Amino acid sequence: xxxxxxxxxxxxxxxxxxxxxxxxxxxxxxxxxxxxxxxxxxxxxxxxxxxxxxxxxxxxxxxxxxxxxxxxxxxxxxxxxxxxxxxxxxxxxxxxxxxxxxxxxxxxxxxxxxxxxxxxxxxxxxxxxxxxxxxxxxxxxxxxxxxxxxxxxxxxxxxxxxxxxxxxxxxxxxxxxxxxxxxxxxxxxxxxxxxxxxxxxxxxxxxxxxxxxxxxxxxxxxxxx
Ligand code: SAH
Ligand code: DHB
Ligand code: MG
Numbered sequence: 001x002x003x004x005x006x007x008x009x010x011x012x013x014x015x016x017x018x019x020x021x022x023x024x025x026x027x028x029x030x031x032x033x034x035x036x037x038x039x040x041x042x043x044x045x046x047x048x049x050x051x052x053x054x055x056x057x058x059x060x061x062x063x064x065x066x067x068x069x070x071x072x073x074x075x076x077x078x079x080x081x082x083x084x085x086x087x088x089x090x091x092x093x094x095x096x097x098x099x100x101x102x103x104x105x106x107x108x109x110x111x112x113x114x115x116x117x118x119x120x121x122x123x124x125x126x127x128x129x130x131x132x133x134x135x136x137x138x139x140x141x142x143x144x145x146x147x148x149x150x151x152x153x154x155x156x157x158x159x160x161x162x163x164x165x166x167x168x169x170x171x172x173x174x175x176x177x178x179x180x181x182x183x184x185x186x187x188x189x190x191x192x193x194x195x196x197x198x199x200x201x202x203x204x205x206x207x208x209x210x211x212x213x214x215x216x217x218x219x220x221x222x223x224x225x
Contacts, residue, residue, distance in 0.1 A: 006206045010208040021073075023101070023105035030068065039067065040067055040070035041139070042207050043208075045071075049074050049163065050077055058075075058079060059083045060130060060133045062085075062088075062137070064136070064138045064148050065118075065137075065139035065140030067098065069101040069105075070101070071139065072085055072087045072111060075137065076105075076111050086125055090117045092115050119144060119147050126155055133160060135161050136152040138164045139165040144184060145164060145184045149164070149188050157219070158221030161218055163217075165214055166181070167185050167189070168202070170212070173189075189202075197220055201215070202214065
């Protein structure tokens with residue numbers, strides 16, 4: 001009942017506020033046809049990431065966790081023609097589906113899908129000088145969020161934003177040893193709380209993705225609150 005209502009409200013908001021983009025619909029259809037799990041951000045969430053990128057005037061975006069490229073399309077749509085989005089994906093099949101979806105969206109030139117476990121590929125991203133990033137979106141295996149945050153922080157410009165998905169986990173975030181994902185998110189939260197170069201908040205969400213939430217971390221580059 002409640003989740004049906006959350007879904008209906010997301011549909012209502014999407015119909016009103018989210019301009020239909022055939023490339024996004026095609027990307028979801030191709031992802032489903034290829035057997036990828038239906039765990040991409042929702043349409044209103046995708047548009048939120050898109051608006052963040054526009055607010056930041058983003059020219060360089062990093063994503064950790066590509067899946068079929070749905071959130072990547074949303075963010076890359078906010079880039080100027082000489083902008084770049086780098087997205088990291090461990091599963092070669094997901095990466096292949098994402099490359100097809102990004103190409104069909106006309107974003108092939110502006111995007112790069114890097115295959116491999118993100119903790120292994122992140123140092124290479126830095127070396128290729130795609131950094132510094134204006135926006136980082138962390139949305140892969142949750143146990144490694146602390147490591148992804150460290151790498152992202154080192155590559156994000158002052159005034160840039162790091163967004164982390166799935167930080168509430170139906171409220172399980174309050175149970176310290178619920179599972180590896182909760183342990184990862186809690187270790188990340190504690191790291192953010194101790195880190196003087198950033199200021200952050202987290203927002204609980206309901207909708208088509210159930211009860212979860214995002215953490216938003218503003219990179220100040222120096223300790224000044
Ligand atoms: N951001 C996507 C959803 C990502 S789902 C969207 O909203 O459209 C999480 C993705 O992270 C999956 O595709 C999974 O294969 C990938 N992943 C899991 N572990 C990873 C790792 N160690 N390194 C990189 N990607 C990983
Ligand atoms: C899962 C991963 C996600 O990033 C998400 O937003 C929802 C679910 C998952 O692995 O189940
Ligand atoms: Mg997610």
